[in-house]
């Protein structure tokens with residue numbers, strides 16, 4: 001899973017990235033925009049994997065992980081140029097955490113006057129729409145040119161019609177993630193990796209002392225249809241440098257129940273609609289990530305394409321049931337070890353054994 005931290009300049013992206021990854025990337029106030037993203041991979045904290053590992057005592061325990069990619073402040077500074085190398089990099093990520101500056105800083109307000117968090121988010125979205133529109137219009141021009149040269153297949157005509165609809169949507173100021181697409185249309189658009197099609201979480205980055213009073217701003221953003229969360233970025237960065245007991249005390253003071261890594265894990269899974277399933281055994285206990293609503297074959301394919309190709313059935317039980325009954329042996333005896341076919345929809349916390357034949 002990979003997630004982009006993006007937003008207008010100096011919104012605190014790198015500060016949050018450091019807090020998340022334990023890194024120490026530069027957050028120099030007057031530094032010009034970086035040219036490369038900071039990249040950090042973070043293990044997804046999951047008690048269930050830890051418990052399963054205690055139970056099965058495998059040689060290897062593998063947690064899921066999330067790659068965070070912290071981009072320099074884009075748009076405004078670099079124009080919405082779709083040829084910008086960073087753009088294609090950003091587009092390859094699965095979801096965007098858009099960091100909004102809600103901490104007061106007179107110098108930054110003067111250098112980068114970005115307005116209140118909701119304005120920042122809308123401005124950012126507008127830039128995404130514009131970048132998508134440029135890509136769409138370019139493609140349409142190419143198609144037109146092809147028509148003139150006699151290239152007019154059914155597939156291209158289908159694409160043209162779809163892109164016209166996309167254009168209309170964008171020109172009306174509507175992000176593409178709200179468009180109702182059938183699977184065929186979805187497939188036709190996938191290659192474009194449109195910005196405004198990505199799932200977005202708005203992250204309100206405020207000063208420590210304002211952490212409890214950002215509710216109204218959060219509500220305004222949610223009213224516009226976005227998921228929104230609040231974070232005190234610099235405070236979190238400082239926390240990440242403390243040992244965990246000390247950090248816990250400060251978190252309690254602030255009324256924060258979970259570490260930034262745990263919270264971000266929920267944010268990212270929710271934003272992307274992902275769930276976890278597990279494989280267990282003597283060799284390895286491992287967490288896997290799939291889209292909620294995926295069937296057993298898709299889950300098998302996550303593990304290895306052979307498992308999907310030769311899928312026969314999944315033997316399965318859920319983590320919670322395992323914990324209730326204590327051991328796999330108990331589950332077998334009580335008939336709770338289920339056999340599931342291809343169409344079975346995998347649930348969060350399922351433990352799967354794939355039977356296959358290739």
Ligand SMILES: Nc1nc2c(ncn2[C@@H]2O[C@H](COP(=O)(O)OP(=O)(O)OP(=O)(O)O)[C@@H](O)[C@H]2O)c(=O)[nH]1
Pocket residue numbers: 008009010011012013014015016026027028029031032033034071072073074103104105205206207208232233234235
């Ligand atoms: N007061 C306060 N300052 C912050 C907070 N987060 C970031 N800053 C300051 O804002 C400035 C920019 O922070 P960065 O984390 O580098 O921001 P950025 O979004 O990565 O900046 P660019 O990558 O250049 O767009 C630094 O001087 C930070 O110390 C915060 O939560 N509170």
Ligand SMILES: [Mg+2]
Pocket residue numbers: 013014015070071072073
């Ligand atoms: Mg930065």
